Structures are given as C-alpha cells and as structure tokens.
Amino acid sequence: MKKEEVRKHFIERFGDVKGFLYASPGRINLIGEHTDYNGGFVFPGAIDKGMVAEIRPNNTDKVRAYAIDLDEYAEFGLKEEDAPKESWARYIFGVCREMIKRNVEVKGFDTAFSGDVPLGAGMSSSAALESTYAFAINELFADSKIEKFELAKVGQATEHNYVGVKCGIMDQFASIFGKAGHLMRLDCRSLEHEYFPFNPKGYRLVLLDSVVKHELASSAYNKRRESCEAAVAAIQKKHPKVEFLRDCTMDMLKESKANISEEDFMRAEYVIEEIQRVIDVCDALEKGDYETVGQKMYETHHGMSKLYEVSCDELDYLNDCAKKCGVSGSRVMGGGFGGCTINLVKDELYDDFVKTTKEAYKEKYGHEPKVYDVVISDGARRLA
Template identity: 75%
Template sequence: MELDFVRSRFIKHFDGSTGRLFASPGRINLIGEHTDYNGGFVFPGAIDKGMLAELKPNGTDKVRAYSIDLKDYVEFGLGPDDIPRATWAKYIYGVCREMIERGVEVQGFNTAFAGDVPLGAGMSSSAALESTYAYALNELFGGSRIDPFELAKVGQATEHKYVGVKCGIMDQFASIFGKKDHLIRLDCKTLEHKYYHFRPQGYRLVLLDTTVKHELASSAYNKRRESCETVAACIRERHPEVEFLRDASMDMLLEVKDQVSAEDYMRAQYVIEEVQRVLDVCEALERDDYETVGRKMYETHDGMSRLYEVSCEELDFLNAIAQDCGVTGSRVMGGGFGGCTINLVKNELYDLFIEHAKQRYCEKYGREPKVYNVIISDGARCID
C-alpha cells in the first residue's frame, strides 16, 4: 500500500493538512478453521497486505470519512443513534462506539483509508479495517491505555453488534498481534497465545483465489455456530466441564449421537477433529516436519467440504489440482463459500503448480484463479 497515495487523498478531501498514518494487516490461517467461536485453537499469521488510514482530530463531534477505494464520503456523529447507512462506514462507527464504551473519549476526526487486502478472498479485510481504527483511536484519544487484547475484542464486538456476523476473535487477534516470520497459536478460550517461527526453507505459501464471490452469508455462518452450540449443550448435560466443543472428545460426541441431528453431528465432528489438527501442526513445525503440516491441511479441506459443508465446487477443484501436482498441503481458507485455497508448495513445484492451476481452472470455468503470494508480516502499528 502506497503511503503517499493515501496521504494525497487525505489532503485533497480535507483541509490540506496531514494527520497520522496507521496500518493493520489482513491474515492467513494455516490451519484451524471455524474453531475460534468454539473455544478452540487457531494458527494465523499477519500478512503484507492490509489497510492504511490517515486520521486527524477535527475539533467537532463528527467523523468525516472517505473510502479511497470506493470513492465514497460519509459523515456521522458519535452518538448511539448515529449509525451510518453505508456498510463500510458501520465498521468505523462501530469501533468508535466500542472504544467510547471502554472509556476512551473519542472526538470527531477526519479520515481517509484504502486497502490492498483482496475482498472476498478470506484474508479478513474487515478485521484489518477494524484493527486499524481501534489502534488509531487508542493512540489519538486513549493515550494507548487500552491493551492489545481489548483492541481485538473491539473489532469482534463491532462485527457482532453493527455488522451482524457472529465472528470469533481470530481475525482481529492476528491483525493486532501479528509478528513478522511468525505464526500464532491462539487459544480462543483463554486468549493465551504462542508464536511459532514460520519461514520454511524450500517451501512457499501461495493463495489461489477462485474469484467466486459467494459472500460469507451471515445466516449460513450463524447456523453452523448454532449447530456447534447445540451439540456442546447436549454433551454438557453428561459432562459439565464441557463449555465449548473444544472441550469435548469424539467419545463424548458419540455418546450423544442419537440425541442430535445428523447435520449437527457432522458439524461437531469436524470441529473436534480440527482442534486436534492445530495441535498436531504445531508439534510438526517444532520438528520442521512440513509433510505432516501439509497432510493435516488436506484433512482440513476434506472436513470443511464433507462435514462442515462450507466449501464449493471451485474450491474443491483447486484442491484436487494441488493434489495432482504433488503440492505438500492445500485447503480452503477462511469462512468458506468461495474465496481462496491456501497452499504449501515446494519451491521446485511452484511454477508447474501455478501453470496447471491457471490452465485447468480456465478450461473449466472460463477464467483464471488469482494468485497471491503471501509474506508473514507485522500487526497493527502507527506509521510516522
């Protein structure tokens, strides 16, 4: 993202002066999908694509915001009834309200922002936007007194209350806590986290974007969450210690198989197995065993497609191409219903894989998948 470009737009659309620049990244998730809202483990990393915003207090009680990418301007107040109509502005408004509720005396400000996180590709552009503004408002009006854990919760609460998606904490956590050349194993139940060095020798991480824009439908996402909560509640009647599905075992799930629907059982089976896969991958990375990492990625894709049913034809097709080309690991990444596969590819296979994926995908769907090479990067920060 070009700093000078964002600054030039800010100067043009406001009073000709400059403010302060803030950035937050999107993220990849190596493994651990749909486990965050089940209290499980995830394994994300921040990337070198994100959101960049310039902010400057304007001495009023209004926020004046300009989306550079959408070429759209919105002005809104900071009161509880001032929610703007534009969807993108609701994210900024929601962050403002959540910071105010935490005691930060947010005042009016001018802002312009842009991003290079591909929309709909599962790299969490919304979390990058929320984290940028949570971090910025904490710096500008909060005296940096809100701790990073709480800033991640600000973004999550914004999704819940103002956008209508009951997301977990992973996306915002990765955007705030990202660290160059490291992935983060996050325990979504306790928010305990551990960094794992990830700069694999001889391998590359590449995302292939189906360009399918099945938006992450709130109803489908929330329905799966309800399935998980239903099964966890059923298991809890026999095992009071089970707060989330993360706390359950497959033996516990089998005990209640006749008490839950077949669909709810499948959803729960996927989550319980996925929680264990994250731990298996962490152990594999500690011994530089990338073949095991890749095998677990394929297992995750199978579970997301067959049990959790959040894949789609195009994602399954790209996953099959990866297997045919000998790619070490491949799976759907993100919430599903479109977006990207994430692929762990040996350097010597990279060119062949990309060539085959583009050719075969184009032959079948009439367009090429987009290719994003990702570099693990730092989290939310001020750019002075």
C-alpha cells in the same frame, strides 16, 4: 496502496498539514476452521496486505473521512444518533463509538484510507479497517492507553453493534497482534494466545480465490453450530463436565453415537479432529516440519468437504489440482461454500502449480482463479 499515495490523497482532500499514518493487516488462518464456536483453537497470521490511513485531529466534533478506493466522502458526528449512511463509514463510526464507551475522549479528525486486502477473498479487510482506527484513536486520544486485546474487542463490537455481523474475535485479534515470521494460536475459550515460528524457507504461501460464493453460507453455518450443540448435549448425559466439543474425545463421541444423528456425528467428528490438528501443526512448526503441516492441511480439507460439508465443487477441484501438482498442503480457508484455498507450495513447484491450475480451472469453470501470494507480517502499527 503505499503510504505515500495515501498521504497525497489526504493532502489533496484536507490541505497540506500532515497527519499521522497508521496501518493494520488482513489475515490468513493456516488451520482451525469452525473450531472457534466449539471452544477450540484457531491459528491465524497477519499478512502483508492491509489498510493504511492518515489521520489528523481537526479540533471539531466531526469526523471527515475519505475512502480513496471508492472515491467516496462522508462526514459525521460522534454521538449515537450521528451514524452515517455509508456502509464503509459505519466501521469508522463504530470504532469511535466503542472507544467512547471505553472512556476515551474521541474528538473530531480528518482521515483518508486505502487498502490492498482483496475484498471477498476471506482475508478480513473489515477487521484491518477497524484495527487501524482503533489503534490510531488509542494513540491520539486516550489518556490511559487501552490494552491491545481490548482494541481487538473494539473491532469485534463494531461488527456486532454497528455493522450487524455476529463475528468471532479471530480476525481483529490477528490484525492487532500480528508478528512477522510467526503464526498465533488463539484459545477461543480462555482467549490466551501463543506465538509459533513460521519461516517456511523453500516454501511459499499462496491463496487461490475460486471467485465464487454460494448462497448457502449463513443458514448452513447456523445449522452446523446446532449440530455441534446437539452432539455436546448427548455427550453431557454421560460426561456432565463437557461444555464444548473442545472437551470431547473421539471415544466420548463414539460412546454416545446411539443418541446422535448420523449428520451431527459427522460434524462433531470433524471438529474434534480439527482441534487436534491445530495442536499437531504447532508441534510440527516447532520442529520446522512443513511437510507434516501440509499433510494436516489436506486432512482439514477432506474433513471440511466430506464430514462438515462446507466445501463446494470449485474448492474441491482447486484442492485436487494442488495434489496433482505435488503441492505440500492445500485446504479451503474460511467458513466454506466459496472463497479461497490456502496452499503451502515448494518454491520449485510454484510456477507450474499456478500456471497449470489457472488453465485447468478456466477450462472447467470459464474463468481463472485469482492468485494472491501472502507473507506473514506485523500487526497494527504507526507508520509515520
């Protein structure tokens, strides 16, 4: 939704005194899945889809919020016991509370917001919402401004403490720090980050949403974390300085193979190789070598499907379609068991790829995948 439409809804709801317009993006992750909790790297970028909110202080101790897309209204105070019942409003409330914990004197405000991040497609609409309000509250109410990384942590803490999702930092980090024409390599151990150029002239990034979500996700995710921890524990017997799989080489893993179950070995093999792939992709981007980037994406998909076993038939089929159509790179994006593939497609192959895949997928599964073109864009900002 464009900022003009958000402003129109804001004025209809709260009167014709304008507020301030803010926006934050959703994100993609080009490569680096299941590396975050292993002390490795992730490689996200902000996208040209996100949240837009108009916000105006109202000289009360109440927040009056209107969710345009849901056509729902909520009103709540700023004390811990004032938590709203509406799930979407808890994100805004949580951000307010986390900013208050950081000594920001948050006051009441009126707000309306809307987004065009597709829900359930793994592009982090919730992080976009959190980042919009963290950035805005920091500008409007903080006497001494909070640093950007702390704003990302505000979003993460909102998920942990007010939504009940124990997420990592990547989504909020990408939404706050996004930079047009660049991806960001985030070191999940040190939290240091570095920008890398992403200007794929002659290529397009497109997500194909399988429109399925298998129920295995949360229990399977925990099981895989346990596998990684078990492999580290076995390796530590000979290499006591090892803390995460990030610190391990394939030689170390093979050396400890007798003490690691076959399943745990496969999981660790994927993670060690995936951490190296992120570094390889960074090197390739610095040379403008997008074919190598694509090849590494295919390697990631194979690892997630066969070693980490977090893909599913639908995602494997979309990946196979990409190969048949000559697409440069394709892989499952996100935790797995459903959601999207992310595809790096040459311009001249794009139309045929989308048409062929939609038809083939519908014939096999009874419905078409959803198609989302994405462009790498800027992070949280004030619009007007």
